[in-house]
Amino acid sequence: MHADDSLSFRSYGCTGHGHRHAHVQLVLPLHGMLELEVEGRGGWLDPQRAAFVAPGALHVQQAQGRNRFLIVDCDASRLDDAQLEAGLQRPFFVLPPAARHLLSYVEQAAEGRAQLARALTRQVLPLLLDAVLAQGRQRRDGRLQALCERIRLAPGQDWSLARMANEAGFGLTALHAAFRRELDCSPVQWLQRQRLEWAQQRIAEGLLPLARIAQQAGYSDQSALTRAMRRELGITPGRYRRQLQA
Structure with a gap:
């Protein structure tokens, strides 16, 4: 040390x-x-x-x-x-x-x-x-890095495993291996984190209704966003926004 x-x-x-x-x-x-x-x-x-x-x-x-x-x-x-x-x-x-x-x-x-x-x-x-x-640390695979940047720009799109693999030029097994090796998580786990982070940013801005944010972030409805925030952050979207506005 x-x-x-x-x-x-x-x-x-x-x-x-x-x-x-x-x-x-x-x-x-x-x-x-x-x-x-x-x-x-x-x-x-x-x-x-x-x-x-x-x-x-x-x-x-x-x-x-x-x-x-x-x-x-x-x-x-x-x-x-x-x-x-x-x-x-x-x-x-x-x-x-x-x-x-x-x-x-x-x-x-x-x-x-x-x-x-x-x-x-x-x-x-x-x-x-x-x-x-x-x-x-710099990712060793440029294909994965490019895929992650595209997802970050629009996490609410329909990012199925098949689409991820196709856009990055991987097979499904290689896609999972690349995420585990370089990001220490599965593709689905990483996508969920990006969607939640995107939703948090929109909630903090205070410009859109929570239901619209949930939809644009890729959640099925506002309840799904609420469950995700409770699980990961221990707080609901409404309370999160109220605390930020306070």
């Missing part, structure tokens, strides 16, 4: 000030939501969505209500130039399941126990960084 690495728990209020620092910072959600702007790019953090703050990036945050985040500060030398650039260009990302499990473990184990928290920093931080930054 680098000498500058640290792990801390923080909660945020309704006011913040812009600041920069020379190290990498991961803002990882435990409870509640946080509005964050990084170099002019704004977004919301919640139990599924985290942020990467690159060295020197100007950022400011504010929150309403109860919230708690795990903040990981680490030396920039842990990352290569491609990872740092990717983090600067796309500061917001869906937290990988492996990292979410680690976050839950760290929070439960270190609550109110400073010595254990320090020990966990030494033991868990490398695993946590690896789980979070795995998505930033």
Whole structure:
């Protein structure tokens, strides 16, 4: 572990000030939501969505209500130039399941126990960084990368496995293998995450009815979107929007 690495728990209020620092910072959600702007790019953090703050990036945050985040500060030398650039260009990302499990473990184990928290920093931080930054590593298969970009642009379309395989030039078995190897999930799981993230962004904008958002995101109806958000985020679309508007 680098000498500058640290792990801390923080909660945020309704006011913040812009600041920069020379190290990498991961803002990882435990409870509640946080509005964050990084170099002019704004977004919301919640139990599924985290942020990467690159060295020197100007950022400011504010929150309403109860919230708690795990903040990981680490030396920039842990990352290569491609990872740092990717983090600067796309500061917001869906937290990988492996990292979410680690976050839950760290929070439960270190609550109110400073010595254990320090020990966990030494033991868990490398695993946590690896789980979070795995998505930033360059994909080895350009066909899969191109397919994922097309899906991100229109996740609500009918992305059947057959269509995914055909557009990427894979057979069905090779499609599953590529997703498992490079994204650590099945094609269907990855598509579901993109649809939920797209729906969250539209809900936060507050411009469309929830039923329309559900339809455009690829859900059969608003109830299906509600079930997905409850399962993944522990909150309904209506409550999510009300908290953001508050």
